[in-house]
Amino acid sequence: MNRKEKEEYLREYEVMKKKGKPFFPYAIMKDSVMALIVVVVIIAMALWLGAEQGPKADPTTTTYVPRPEWYFYFLFEVLRVIKPPELVPIATVGVPTICMVLLLLLPFYDRNAERNPLRRPIATTAGILTIVSMAFLTFLGAQAGSATDIEVEVAPEYEAGKLVAGQSGCLACHLFEHNGNDGPGPELTDIGARLNPAAISRSLLIGPGIMPSYAGLEQSDPDKFRDMVLFLGSLNGQEVESEEAGVGLAGGSSVEGGGTESTAGAVEGAAPTDPAATAEGGATAAAGAEEDPAAEPTEGAATPEAGAGAGQGGNAASGPGSSAPAGG
Amino acid sequence: MSRFEKLLPPPMRRPPKPGHAPPPSNGHKATNGNVTGNGATALEEQEREKDGNGNGLRTDDAGARVVDRAKDVPADLVGWVDERMGGSSFLTAMLLRKVPKGTNWFYTLGSATMFAFVVQAITGVFLAMYYTPSPVEAYASITYLTNDVFMGEFVRGMHKWGASVMVILAFVHMARTFFFGAYKYPRELNWVIGVVLLILTMVMGFTGYLLPFDQRSYWATIVGVNINGTGPIVGPYLSDFLRAGPEFGATTLARFYAIHMLLVPGALIALIGAHLYLVVKLGTTAPPWLRADRKPKDARAEQVDAIVSPSERNGSGNGSNGHH
Numbered sequence: 001m002n003r004k005e006k007e008e009y010l011r012e013y014e015v016m017k018k019k020g021k022p023f024f025p026y027a028i029m030k031d032s033v034m035a036l037i038v039v040v041v042i043i044a045m046a047l048w049l050g051a052e053q054g055p056k057a058d059p060t061t062t063t064y065v066p067r068p069e070w071y072f073y074f075l076f077e078v079l080r081v082i083k084p085p086e087l088v089p090i091a092t093v094g095v096p097t098i099c100m101v102l103l104l105l106l107p108f109y110d111r112n113a114e115r116n117p118l119r120r121p122i123a124t125t126a127g128i129l130t131i132v133s134m135a136f137l138t139f140l141g142a143q144a145g146s147a148t149d150i151e152v153e154v155a156p157e158y159e160a161g162k163l164v165a166g167q168s169g170c171l172a173c174h175l176f177e178h179n180g181n182d183g184p185g186p187e188l189t190d191i192g193a194r195l196n197p198a199a200i201s202r203s204l205l206i207g208p209g210i211m212p213s214y215a216g217l218e219q220s221d222p223d224k225f226r227d228m229v230l231f232l233g234s235l236n237g238q239e240v241e242s243e244e245a246g247v248g249l250a251g252g253s254s255v256e257g258g259g260t261e262s263t264a265g266a267v268e269g270a271a272p273t274d275p276a277a278t279a280e281g282g283a284t285a286a287a288g289a290e291e292d293p294a295a296e297p298t299e300g301a302a303t304p305e306a307g308a309g310a311g312q313g314g315n316a317a318s319g320p321g322s323s324a325p326a327g328g
Numbered sequence: 329m330s331r332f333e334k335l336l337p338p339p340m341r342r343p344p345k346p347g348h349a350p351p352p353s354n355g356h357k358a359t360n361g362n363v364t365g366n367g368a369t370a371l372e373e374q375e376r377e378k379d380g381n382g383n384g385l386r387t388d389d390a391g392a393r394v395v396d397r398a399k400d401v402p403a404d405l406v407g408w409v410d411e412r413m414g415g416s417s418f419l420t421a422m423l424l425r426k427v428p429k430g431t432n433w434f435y436t437l438g439s440a441t442m443f444a445f446v447v448q449a450i451t452g453v454f455l456a457m458y459y460t461p462s463p464v465e466a467y468a469s470i471t472y473l474t475n476d477v478f479m480g481e482f483v484r485g486m487h488k489w490g491a492s493v494m495v496i497l498a499f500v501h502m503a504r505t506f507f508f509g510a511y512k513y514p515r516e517l518n519w520v521i522g523v524v525l526l527i528l529t530m531v532m533g534f535t536g537y538l539l540p541f542d543q544r545s546y547w548a549t550i551v552g553v554n555i556n557g558t559g560p561i562v563g564p565y566l567s568d569f570l571r572a573g574p575e576f577g578a579t580t581l582a583r584f585y586a587i588h589m590l591l592v593p594g595a596l597i598a599l600i601g602a603h604l605y606l607v608v609k610l611g612t613t614a615p616p617w618l619r620a621d622r623k624p625k626d627a628r629a630e631q632v633d634a635i636v637s638p639s640e641r642n643g644s645g646n647g648s649n650g651h652h
Contacts (some may be wrong), residue, residue, distance in 0.1 A: 001513045009513060015620035016428040017611060020330055022425035027431055035437035035443040042447055042493050046485030053474055056467040057546030059576070066547040069533050071495045079555070093559035104523045106506075107516035115509030115616035127506050169547065210554040212547060 005113040060220035066172050066212070073141025074134050079210075080141075080173075080183030088184065088209055150179050152189075154234055161231025164224045168214065176235070185211060190237025197233035204229065333424060339407040340416045342424070428614035434508070435612055437501035442600060444494035448532075449593065451487040459539070461585035463578055466541040489535055498526050510613040518606040521599055528596050535588040541581065548575055549584075 001009070021027075068076055075096060082091035110123060117124045124197030150166045171180030175187040191200065204225070218225040410416040427435070440645050458477055460469040473480040502522060505511055511519035538549040552574070557567035572579040614620075 004643065006513050012620040013428065013611070013614065016430070016614040016618065017426050018622075019429040020426040020431060021429075021616075022424045023427050025332060025335065027435065028423070029438045030433060031439040034433070038440050038443050038493060038497070039447060042486050042490045045489035046482055049485065049489060051474065051481055051485040051488045053470060053540065054542030054544045055465075055532070056462075057541045057543055059546070066546060066551045067535050068548045069491075071492070071530070071533060072552075089558045089560065089563075092555045093563060098522070101526060102518055107511045107513075107519050110512070113512070115512060115613075117507045117509070117616065120509065123509075124507065127503070131503065151456065163584045168567045207554070210558060211550055212550045228551070324352075 001111060001113045009113070019056050060216040066169060070138065070142065076136035076184075077137040077141040080181055082183070084188070085209065091184070092210065150176050152179065152235070154231065158227075158231040158234045160224075161227035161234075163228070165227040165231055168217065168228065173211070188232065188235060191235050192233045193236040195233075197229050200232045201225075201229045333338040333420075336420065336423070337406045338403045339410050340420045340423075347364055350477070355596060402643065425608070425611070427612055430615040430618040431612060432615065434504050434615075437497060437504055438607070440530050441494060441501050442604075444490055444497055445596065447490045448487060448494060451483050451490060452589070452593075454483050455487055456589060459585075461539070461582045463581050464540065466539065466581055470540050470542075486529055491536065495529060497534060497553075498529050502526060509611060515606070515610055515613070518610070521603050525596065525599050525603065528592050528599070531593050532588060532596070533585045536594065538581065538584045539588065 068271075079088070079091050082088065098300070112120060112123070114120050150162050150171065152162065154162055170176075170185075170188065173183065173185035174180050175182045175189060177189050203211075204214040205218060207215075214225065214228075217228075278290050354650075406416070455473065457478070458469055458473040460466055470484075474484060475481070505519065505522065534552060535553075537545050539545070553567050553570050556570065557563050559566065568574060570580070570583065571577065572583045
């Protein structure tokens with residue numbers, strides 16, 4: 001606005017004000033009616049919707065649903081839409097900060113003297129688009145389920161871990177095939193193919209990025225934690241075929257003790273002491289996954305030793321799976 | 329004096345303008361002028377005088393006299409306070425200031441937001457009477473408040489849902505300001521203050537969410553604080569500040585409580601004050617589709633011109649000249 005426009009506005013405003021009515025009692029009447037409506041609405045909501053109290057906060061818990069208040073859903077949804085890890089800071093802080101700065105500085109970059117929304121097509125369109133997109137993001141955020149059931153077929157020995165993972169709220173941020181939410185966290189459908197159990201366990205303990213740490217669970221209930229790591233390690237994104245799973249189960253169950261021991265060793269980050277047991281453990285871990293004939297049994301035995309840092313263990317460990325039934 | 333001014337207690341009425349009201353006797357005028365701002369109008373003084381003179385005429389009944397006196401008490405009280413504190417002229421100016429033509433229900437959104445804040449403040453005070461901000465006792469104190477305290481759940485419900493109502497109202501108020509172009513000159517600063525108020529309201533929502541200390545709020549807060557931590561440069565420090573350390577610990581809850589109860593409300597109240605000051609000082613906008621149409625005024629001026637004799641019009645040389 002230039003000087004002339006400013007003066008023009010002030011002059012016009014003076015006229016409008018002269019033609020207006022006094023604040024008391026006209027405007028104050030409307031304000032009071034509105035205040036009454038506000039308090040009636042709040043009281044009605046308090047009476048009908050109440051204030052339920054959820055279960056007590058428990059850092060060592062296995063059942064929680066990290067859901068923000070509804071007016072943060074749109075931020076939550078932005079997080080879910082932007083998935084690549086290197087872009088997550090942009091989603092978490094970048095987008096909200098940019099929006100806030102744009103909002104704060106609005107009067108300084110919108111210098112148009114026109115005030116009628118119908119004669120400011122750009123501003124009006126931008127405003128409507130902002131409202132629509134925020135409403136849409138809020139709606140999507142509200143839709144994002146927080147179920148605790150992971151409907152993924154796994155071999156029976158991983159069922160316990162599946163239950164723990166479901167109750168631990170992984171679905172709030174991660175996708176397991178078609179279960180859970182696609183983001184903010186990465187998809188876990190084939191996490192076992194990308195990370196070995198040791199790396200998975202480390203991730204759970206540290207809680208990288210915005211993910212909460214599961215160290216509390218590891219301390220309070222190591223069995224559940226180990227089950228969860230085993231379950232996650234077993235996920236390789238491949239379909240479990242029922243008859244082969246049965247065969248795998250036969251092979252796997254025969255060496256179950258060794259398998260558990262082996263993974264526990266991997267969880268602790270120490271090299272397994274007994275290579276033979278490790279080979280069997282690898283077979284157990286792959287009991288449900290038979291489609292990796294390329295890998296050789298020797299590799300399966302060797303990898304868990306190096307697996308603490310390699311991130312290949314999950315892949316390789318599934319190798320001997322094909323030979324396990326025959327061998328066992 | 330307008331008819332609305334009569335609705336105000338007498339000391340708050342504006343003293344009559346010299347030209348308009350029939351001037352009272354000189355003595356009255358002098359006293360009135362000496363004690364400026366005590367607001368006792370000439371009219372009221374005349375009434376008082378009548379009372380004094382007409383006491384005998386009115387009644388000897390003591391009861392009626394007491395009633396008569398009692399009628400004056402509110403006005404006297406306002407006058408007494410105003411004589412010592414002043415401010416009635418400010419109040420009068422604020423109440424009788426004109427709002428522009430076309431002011432409609434959209435213009436109640438700001439005051440509605442503020443009213444929602446008042447509801448939050450009042451219910452919050454009552455909740456604070458029972459709440460213990462320690463990780464061990466917080467949950468139990470909420471349970472006690474909800475189940476055992478008289479109307480406890482109701483007040484907690486009002487606080488919980490009042491927060492949502494306040495956020496909605498703040499957003500709608502901002503949308504109204506945006507579409508009406510009300511953030512433009514000379515109200516840019518008030519827009520900036522309003523955005524800060526909105527952000528502080530969201531901060532209230534975030535910090536208050538933890539306080540019930542149930543599973544939902546605990547884990548949502550952990551994720552929320554971790555989100556802050558991913559920010560560049562200040563992110564980790566902000567997270568550490570919010571958590572009172574690298575981990576969610578025993579003092580985290582107390583810290584959220586202090587931010588929710590003291591820090592942000594203080595800032596909110598101060599900024600609401602500044603916001604309102606600017607609203608009163610600059611005035612609310614007129615709806616943008618209304619124009620200060622000067623036509624009717626000109627038409628009226630022409631009528632006046634027609635009545636006034638041509639010679640006088642030529643002689644004065646002003647008025648509606650330029651239209652002929």
